[in-house]
Amino acid sequence: MAENYVKTSDLRPGLITSEDIYINTIYPILRKDTELSPEHIKVLNAFSVKKVKVQERLVVKREDVYDDNEGPVNPDDVLAKIPMKQGDLQTRYSNAVHNYKKEFHGWRAGVRPDIAKVRSIVIPLLDAFIEQKKMVTLLNEFSNVKDYIYHHSIGVGILASAISRQLGFPKGQTLQLGLAGVLADCGMAKIDTAITEKAAFLTKDQFNEVKQHTLYSYQMIQDTSLLRQEMKLAIFQHHERLDGSGYPRGEKANQISVFSQVLAVADVFHAMTSERIHRSKESSFKVIEMIKEEEFGKFDIKVVQALHELVGNLSIGTKVLLTNGEVGEVIFVHRDARLRPMVKKSVDGSILDLTTNRHLAIEKVLD
Template sequence: MTDVYIKTSDLRPGIVLSENVFVNTNHAIIRKNTVLLPEHLEVLNAFGVREVKIEEQSVVKREEDLEVKDGEVNPDQVLTSIPLKQTDLKTEYRQAVEKYKREFIGWQAGTKPDIAKVRVILLPVLENFIKQKRMLNLLNNIANPKDYLYHHSIAVGVLASAISMQMGHPKGQSLQLGLAGVLADCGMAKIDATITDKAAFLTKEEFNEVKKHTIYSFKMVQDTPLLRQEMKLAIFQHHERLDGSGYPRGSRMDQITVFAQILAVADVFHAMTSERLYRSKESPFKVIEMIKEEEFGKFDLKVVQALHDLVGNLSIGMKVHLTNGETGEIVFIHRDARLRPMIKKEDGTILDLTINRRIAVEKVLD
């Protein structure tokens, strides 16, 4: 088999590279013997690569026909080696939401999800949030109530990936879970828009219809080789609860995977900290407390603790804004109630949040 050079503009998914591709980098941005996917083509175009060497007899296959052993795909095969653009993270996040919204509208019209395209939209955002963990606290402030569904999908992906990394999971696995988080609600595209767009609480019948979205989501991703099987199962299970109170099957305890539990915590946290058309948002610190206490028994405590360490890790000396509108400085943290510290207010008085339960930390001030 001989090798030939081909213009990047003439490349198609399924063609096999016969040599590494370097672009002023120590490491190849795409490795030899890679079977090209649509996202690889976008990477080559982004770097201005004009031609590459390929196997002359490469068999062109559709993305869904590409063979992947045991469903395994390394999600950071290409993009993790690409230098990140120094763009404003909020802007990058909003752009990802808009691109995801366009994809979702296509699914509503009956288009099959292009998982590779969703992955290209998401991975740079995941990478940046992983590097700038403090920005996770801004997710609930960036969300737009009108476009909540699209913001929620991207935010759940970001949070799930960050929680997974915090728990010590490999980066590739965490990025895969982030992709699963974004796709967890893709089945909402199959629910009547009069229900998904309703600016009020749902009736029992409407909520029963919404519950079907986990099944629809699973069916929409089950044939893609770009998600591992355990991630597809996590999508199916992301509304299950350890005490059996969830759906669609009412699974309990060890029947629910840790990946599904991470998606569940990310999903609930963002939902409760976001402003909705029919209710106001809650403080991230109060929500973590509620998940730990009021929802005790529903979620894996290790997952909840990882979320706590990411977005609720308070320390003495921090300046904070409280839910009652006041500001102050943390002067003492209770060992058994770290989310309810003692605050020295601007007038010099001390406010103990373990006593004043109606007040909580709203956000940490820079």
């Protein structure tokens, strides 16, 4: 197949690159055999690339061709694609946290958990977040230190259902995992408040008592028929790790179910991205990177990747806030380091490659 160089100004979507393109970068900004999109051409212009070697063929996608015979548009389909306003979803979320808090206080007083009531509180919220999955990235903004324990339970439920949906689990399983996520820490109601509300770091004995919450949680929900047995096991195992470093039993690999792993990843991610008494929150992008690198071997990589795709996927043109307070626009996403793209700073137009500026990370995506 013939190949030739084409001026960047003459490039058009659908052309195929014939070689890797480097611009003083660790990774190529475009790889060989890339089908050019408008975003790719924008990147090439941003880096002042003068010409590109391409194959002499053009890919035309069926979805790019207008069809006069598509038929009438279903109004319900259009409405389903209109995103819910952030304020509306935050109100639903706040109401769920408030109602869960009342249930939790009852458990502290010795009231037996009403799983049906908890289910009625959270299932509509889980449905809303599944439909508007980009809103999952806002969970750390909804939370607060004072009521962290209640925000954490609701947040883990939302994340667990969203991750499982991203993994392709059936709707019934995603809602079951969401409910299990909300109830995973219900056993914390049986831990002395002098420990759970302690402002200073816990002693070893106090931390060992906190570790009992997985057993207490399982005991509190074991008789309900509204949770499947595998979900009850996931609640019991949500602090186990694949390398055996978790608790309560130090189980490993095949002894830990995928449902347990979904809860584990949701639990760790929400905890690390939320403000707590003993620790400041980290950015979602930095936490995913830490889970992938520093915690490697502890979590199912498929579950971690699903979380990455859910909250850490970036596209060219995305506006972002960096951890140093600067704002910029993503102009290139490395295939092998998707959490560390190239960002064009708004203030002066200079380009930061986050693969080489490791002290920086994306704080959050801006609307």
